[in-house]
Amino acid sequence: MQEPFKVSIRVKPYEGRQRFLTQRIGKETIIQVECPTQTIRDPDTYEQRSFAFDNVFNEGESTRDIYDSSIQQMIYDCVSQGYNGTILAYGQTGSGKSYTMFGNLYDPLVENDGLVSMVLDQLFQMNVKISISYLEIYNEQIRDLIGDQVGLQLNEDPIKGVMLQDVQEFQILTIDQAKSIIINGNQKRVMAATNANQFSSRSHAIIQLFVVNQQYQCKLSLVDLAGSEKANVNEGSKGIRQMEGANINKSLLALGNCINMLACDQSMKKFVPYRDSKLTRLLKDSLGGNTKTLMIGCVQQVVQCHEETINTLKYASRARAIKKKIVQNIKINDVSNCNCNSENASLLQAEIEALKQEVQYQCQLTEEELEIRLNLKQIDQLQFQNREGLEYLLQQINSEMIDEDRLKNEIQQYERAINENERIKQELISQLQSKRKERTDPKDVQIEMLKKEITFLRDQIKQKDQVIDSLKQEKDNTKQSRPHTSYQETDRSKMNKENSIEIDVRKDSLQYCGSSKSIKQPTNREEDQHLQKLNKARDNYKIFRAKMIQLQEKMNYYTKNEIQLNQNQLKEIIDLMNELSTQNCPILKQDEEMIIYFQKFIKSQTQKSQQQINQNNQITIQNNQNNQIATPQQRSRSVNPNPIRGKGTSQHQRKPLQPTNQSPMNRQLFSNHSKQYQQLVQKGKKESCPTPQNKQKFILDYVKKMENPLPRGSNKSPLQSFSSDNSEKDDIIKRSFVQKVPFQSIQ
Numbered sequence: 001m002q003e004p005f006k007v008s009i010r011v012k013p014y015e016g017r018q019r020f021l022t023q024r025i026g027k028e029t030i031i032q033v034e035c036p037t038q039t040i041r042d043p044d045t046y047e048q049r050s051f052a053f054d055n056v057f058n059e060g061e062s063t064r065d066i067y068d069s070s071i072q073q074m075i076y077d078c079v080s081q082g083y084n085g086t087i088l089a090y091g092q093t094g095s096g097k098s099y100t101m102f103g104n105l106y107d108p109l110v111e112n113d114g115l116v117s118m119v120l121d122q123l124f125q126m127n128v129k130i131s132i133s134y135l136e137i138y139n140e141q142i143r144d145l146i147g148d149q150v151g152l153q154l155n156e157d158p159i160k161g162v163m164l165q166d167v168q169e170f171q172i173l174t175i176d177q178a179k180s181i182i183i184n185g186n187q188k189r190v191m192a193a194t195n196a197n198q199f200s201s202r203s204h205a206i207i208q209l210f211v212v213n214q215q216y217q218c219k220l221s222l223v224d225l226a227g228s229e230k231a232n233v234n235e236g237s238k239g240i241r242q243m244e245g246a247n248i249n250k251s252l253l254a255l256g257n258c259i260n261m262l263a264c265d266q267s268m269k270k271f272v273p274y275r276d277s278k279l280t281r282l283l284k285d286s287l288g289g290n291t292k293t294l295m296i297g298c299v300q301q302v303v304q305c306h307e308e309t310i311n312t313l314k315y316a317s318r319a320r321a322i323k324k325k326i327v328q329n330i331k332i333n334d335v336s337n338c339n340c341n342s343e344n345a346s347l348l349q350a351e352i353e354a355l356k357q358e359v360q361y362q363c364q365l366t367e368e369e370l371e372i373r374l375n376l377k378q379i380d381q382l383q384f385q386n387r388e389g390l391e392y393l394l395q396q397i398n399s400e401m402i403d404e405d406r407l408k409n410e411i412q413q414y415e416r417a418i419n420e421n422e423r424i425k426q427e428l429i430s431q432l433q434s435k436r437k438e439r440t441d442p443k444d445v446q447i448e449m450l451k452k453e454i455t456f457l458r459d460q461i462k463q464k465d466q467v468i469d470s471l472k473q474e475k476d477n478t479k480q481s482r483p484h485t486s487y488q489e490t491d492r493s494k495m496n497k498e499n500s501i502e503i504d505v506r507k508d509s510l511q512y513c514g515s516s517k518s519i520k521q522p523t524n525r526e527e528d529q530h531l532q533k534l535n536k537a538r539d540n541y542k543i544f545r546a547k548m549i550q551l552q553e554k555m556n557y558y559t560k561n562e563i564q565l566n567q568n569q570l571k572e573i574i575d576l577m578n579e580l581s582t583q584n585c586p587i588l589k590q591d592e593e594m595i596i597y598f599q600k601f602i603k604s605q606t607q608k609s610q611q612q613i614n615q616n617n618q619i620t621i622q623n624n625q626n627n628q629i630a631t632p633q634q635r636s637r638s639v640n641p642n643p644i645r646g647k648g649t650s651q652h653q654r655k656p657l658q659p660t661n662q663s664p665m666n667r668q669l670f671s672n673h674s675k676q677y678q679q680l681v682q683k684g685k686k687e688s689c690p691t692p693q694n695k696q697k698f699i700l701d702y703v704k705k706m707e708n709p710l711p712r713g714s715n716k717s718p719l720q721s722f723s724s725d726n727s728e729k730d731d732i733i734k735r736s737f738v739q740k741v742p743f744q745s746i747q
C-alpha cells in the first residue's frame with residue numbers, strides 16, 4: 001500500500017517574555033495560519049513565503065486537538081491492520097516538542113497530557129498486549145532508559161527490521177505502570193538549561209511500543225528529537241554543551257539528508273545514507289521503510305526565530321514529499337498470513353542487498369574516487385538549496401509587495417550559481433568516470449599509451465615528409481639549373497647497381513648512395529621512380545609498425561598476466577609474425593630488437609606448449625628448434641615457424657618447409673628452400689653413400705645454417721646479408737643499415 005509521509009505543524013503560543021521583546025522592537029509575529037497552509041513573512045522585508053501541510057495547529061489549539069485530528073485514526077489503523085507507526089516531533093530548541101510529546105512533565109501542578117499518554121490510553125482501550133522499551137541517543141550512543149545499559153548495538157533483521165541488541169522490553173499491564181516507566185526514563189534523560197530553553201532535551205528520546213492483537217502485531221515509535229540549534233544558542237557554554245550541540249546538529253543533518261534522498265523522484269533516487277548516524281539507522285523503517293509516519297514540526301512565531309522557523313518548515317515540507325510502500329505485519333506465530341510476512345521480508349532483503357552492493361562498491365573505490373563522490377554529494381546538496389531558493393523567488397514574482405529589480409537580480413544570481421554548479425558537477429562526473437575506467441580496464445590505459453605512441457610516430461612521419469618535400473624542392477631547383485638534354489642522354493641500362501638509392505631511415509634525411517666512382521646523374525624518370533619507391537617503402541613501414549604494435553600489445557598482455565599460450569593463441573601470434581615478415585620495408589634498429597624479443601617469446605611459449613603436450617599426452621616430441629620466428633630478412637631463408645605442423649615428425653622424416661602463409665612471396669621462399677634442401681641431399685648422395693645417418697647429418701647442417709645464417713666472426717647483421725641476395729639486387733630500395741656515402745648528384 002502506498003503511504004505518504006504525513007506532516008503537521010504546531011505553532012507555539014506567543015509567550016509573555018517573547019511578546020514583550022517583540023513588541024519592544026516594534027515587530028509583529030511572523031506566522032499566519034490558514035489551515036492547511038501556513039504563510040511566513042520576513043520580519044524585515046515583509047516578503048511572504050507559503051507552505052502547505054496536512055494540518056497546521058495554531059497557538060490556540062491543544063495537544064488533544066492534534067491527537068484527535070491526526071493521530072487517533074492512525075493508531076487505530078496501525079493496531080487493527082498490523083502496520084508500524086511513528087510519530088516524530090521535530091523543531092528548533094524550545095519550540096515545544098517535549099511539551100507536545102510528553103505534556104507538562106516538569107510542572108506536576110499543571111495537568112496536561114502529551115501525545116504519549118494519549119496513545120497509551122487508546123491502546124489500553126483496544127484490548128491488546130503491549131511491551132515497551134525506552135531509549136535515548138546521546139552523543140551518538142544509544143542508552144537504554146529502562147535497563148540503564150549504554151552503547152546498545154543496532155542490528156538489521158530481514159523480517160523484524162531494525163533491532164536493538166540487549167534492549168529491555170517491558171510488558172505493561174496498566175496505564176499507570178506505563179506512565180511511571182516513562183517518567184522514570186525522562187528523569188534519566190539528559191537535560192540541561194540552555195539560553196533558549198530552561199529544560200532542554202540534549203538527546204533524542206525514542207519510546208517503542210510493541211503491540212500484539214489477535215491477528216496482527218505492530219511497532220509504534222514515539223520520538224522526541226533534540227532541538228536543532230544555532231551555535232549561538234549555547235553562547236558562553238563550552239565543553240559538554242558544545243559537543244552535545246554538535247552531535248545533535250550532526251544527527252539532524254543526517255536525518256535531513258535521508259529525507260532529501262527519499263523525497264527525490266524515483267528516477268533520481270540514489271543511495272539513502274541511513275548509516276551516517278545512529279538516529280537515521282534507528283529510524284530507517286520510519287523514514288523510508290514499512291511504517292506509517294507522522295512528523296509534527298514545532299515552530300515559534302516570534303520574529304527572533306524567523307530563520308529557524310523557515311528551516312523547520314522547509315525540512316518538514318521536504319519530508320512530506322516522501323512516499324512509502326507499507327505492508328501489514330502478521331503475528332509471528334500466525335502462519336495463515338505468511339505471504340505478507342514474506343513480502344515484508346523480501347522488501348527488507350532487497351534493501352539489504354542494495355546496501356551490500358553499495359558497501360562493496362565503495363570498498364573498490366580509490367581515495368580519489370571517494371573524494372570526487374563526496375564533492376558530488378556536496379554539489380547536489382548545494383544545488384538542492386539553490387533550486388529551492390530559486391523556486392521561492394519565482395513564487396514571489398506575483399506578489400505586489402516586492403522590489404522587482406532586486407528579485408530579478410537575486411533570480412539571476414541563483415540561476416548563475418545553478419549553472420556553474422551544474423558545470424562543476426559534469427566535470428566531476430567525467431573525472432569519476434575516467435578514474436573508474438582506469439581502475440576497471442587497464443587495457444584502456446594500454447590503448448591510451450599506444451595511441452600516444454602512434455601520435456608520436458605520426459609526428460615523426462610528418463617530419464620526414466617535410467624533409468622529403470624540401471628535398472623534392474631542391475631536386476626541382478637542380479632540374480631547372482641542369483640542361484634538359486643531359487636527362488635524355490642518360491642511359492638507364494648503363495647505370496650499375498652502385499647508383500641505387502638507399503634510404504637511411506635512422507636519420508632525418510634522405511640520401512642518395514653510390515660509389516664515389518659513379519659519375520652518372522640519375523635521369524628525371526629515375527628520380528621519380530625513386531621517389532615512388534620511397535613513398536611505397538614509407539607506407540609499408542607504417543603498416544609494419546601497426547602490426548608490430550598489435551603484436552607487442554598481445555605479448556605484453558600475455559606476459560603481464562602470466563598466461564601460458566594455448567596452441568591457437570600461439571598460432572595466432574606466429575601468423576602475425578609471418579604477416580610482419582612479409583612487409584616489404586626498411587626497419588629501424590629498435591624494430592629489429594623488438595622482433596628478436598618476439599622470437600624469444602614465441603620460442604619459450606612453444607617450448608612450454610611442447611612440454612605441456614608431452615605431459616598431457618605422454619608423447620615424446622622432438623625438440624622443435626625451428627620454431628623461431630624470423631625477422632623479415634631471416635624469414636626469406638628460414639624454415640616453417642609453425643610449431644604445430646612440425647610436431648611429431650622425426651628428423652629424417654620431416655618435410656623441409658611448409659609455408660604457413662600462402663602469399664606469393666612465401667610460396668617462392670618455400671620453393672627456394674626446397675631447392676636448397678634438395679641440393680644438399682644431392683650433394684650428400686654424391687659425397688657419400690645415402691645412408692639414413694648421412695641424410696640426417698645433411699638435414700642437421702641445413703637446419704643449423706638456417707638458425708645461424710651468418711658465418712662465424714661475421715659482424716654483419718642478418719639484414720645486411722639480405723641485401724646481397726640476388727633476388728633483391730634490382731630492388732632500388734635496399735633493406736640496409738650500411739654506412740651511406742652521400743651522392744653528390746643531389747646537389
Ligand SMILES: Nc1ncnc2c1ncn2[C@@H]1O[C@H](COP(=O)(O)OP(=O)(O)OP(=O)(O)O)[C@@H](O)[C@H]1O
Nearest residue numbers: 012013093094095096097098099197200201226227
Ligand atoms: N503549546 C504550548 N503551550 C504552552 N506552553 C508551551 C507550548 N509549547 C511549549 N511550551 C513551553 O515552552 C517551553 C519549551 O518547550 P519544550 O521543552 O517542549 O521545547 P523543546 O522543543 O522540547 O525544546 P528542546 O529541544 O530544547 O528540548 C516549555 O516550558 C513548555 O512548557
